[in-house]
Amino acid sequence: MMKCKWCGKETDGEEYCSEKCRVESQGTLVISRRKQFLYNRSRNYRILVDGVEVASLENRESTTARVAPGRHKVQAKIDWCKSRPVEVDVKSGEQLQLQIGCYVRFPYVWRIILFPIYLIMPGWYLFIRRI
């Protein structure tokens, strides 16, 4: 017999007794972009949690993603480039702040030049971190 992870009620083998309990137990990731110049402004950042895309930041400054409590790997992705993953521990009802940024602020053409460097050092160009 399993017990609901949120309210403790017995369930028939499910982690949560109801959708409501599952949602209430979640934590929230608040992901914001670091203010930048024109470069990157119009491009989408996509947020991956445990390898699955959960949110994208278009022209907005921040977005949120709901995640189950526990440890997660969060990555940011832009075009060809992925950040190194950060590990976060999210508790029920908790709100974690993450920030995405870019180490390079060169014009578009630099991406072509920098691409080989990225192949050698993936995650070097884009970062995501807790704030």
Ligand SMILES: [Zn+2]
């Ligand atoms: Zn429950």
